[in-house]
Amino acid sequence: MNPSLALAAAAAFFVALLLLSNRQEQVEEVEVLGSPGQQTHNRFRSLPAFSPVELANRIFSKDDREFIARTRSPRLQQLYKQERRKVALQWVRCTSREVSRIMRNHRLGSRQSTNLNVAAESKLFCQYVELRLLCGMLLLLIRLFGPHALMDMAAHAGELYQRLGRRMTDDVVTP
């Protein structure tokens, strides 16, 4: 197959995927926040009670999960998983939008600056891409494995590491 044709097909596929994910995001957003009219109503009714860090603390906290686990109700656990996933996804999306807004303000300011530093601007762009990628990765992980996936993975890796370490020590002690 012609490489340029393959490249064009890949680019088209990527754009289609991007559009699709964007559309899905919008649908999920409506599900979580309600219709645009309801959103305006909700915004006035519920002013932010937590700072962004506190909010992240609450959303990704394992305390809630443990509390629900103690109820030993599979239905409740299922419901908790579903709802917490939606809230976590929404939080990451809001953060991603915040990153875009910060960069947009920067662009609007820097385009008219007479002393723009090209190297600094390029570095900032890389940071922006890094942040957006991190948001994308978090979205993917939360969607696939739930909001506590990273912690579970880290715990699992730690456990595995400890087990391996123990086995290696045993091997050294008893040849």
Place this chain on the structure above:
Amino acid sequence: MLLMIIWGVGTVLEILVLIRGSKQKLFHQFPLFYLYLLFVAMDDVIRVISARWLPNHYFQIYWVTQFICLALGCGIIFEIYRVALRSFPGAARMARYLLLFVFGAIFVKTLANSSSDLFVWLAKTSLLLERSLRITQALAILTLVALFAWYAIPFGKNLKGILFGYSLFIAMRIGQFVLWSYSWEQIKPYWAYAETGSYLLVLGIWTVTLWSAQAVPQTQRDATLESDYELLLHATRAQFRRTLARLGWAARA
């Protein structure tokens, strides 16, 4: 016969755009674009005369005029950059560096690909050279368009028309070259129609968008935005750091 009609309509459109440009005083705003169009209009006449009365020299005349057109085409890209970024020194500075990078990369690639001598490669075929130059122009336009989108540069109807028309022309030219190199025998009977037909489409766009003058919208600086770049950079970095910390927390949670 059909080819002659298309050619005739094209020449009429070229003259129409030139007349409207003169009446609307667009010559002063886009001098390089109108110089290009004037040369293309004259070029058509020169080619017809040489084909009829100097058939032995037609090939030389064709390629000389073609390369002058190419050089003037580069002038259009420069004009788009100049007019669009006039009020945006920061974005203009970024564009200069990006274009320098793109041209530098192309130059290095050309040097790396040339067999042993650059001039041997240049003399290989005129068509190959034109294709390479068109691809370079396309890359320059893509770089500028990406930069315009990134910095939200406002366009007037006229500038948008010039940019869109010329980009379309370049894209069609590259498309024709690709087709030409893959299946020349199959497309040979339609080549002349495709070439003149696509140019007619571009002229149509220019006629519509350059019918009346419309200035590039002036952007007022937002008073809430930081004017000093260093301070702005510092503020953006601080906000990014805070967000990164928040996301890092979420990842660790």
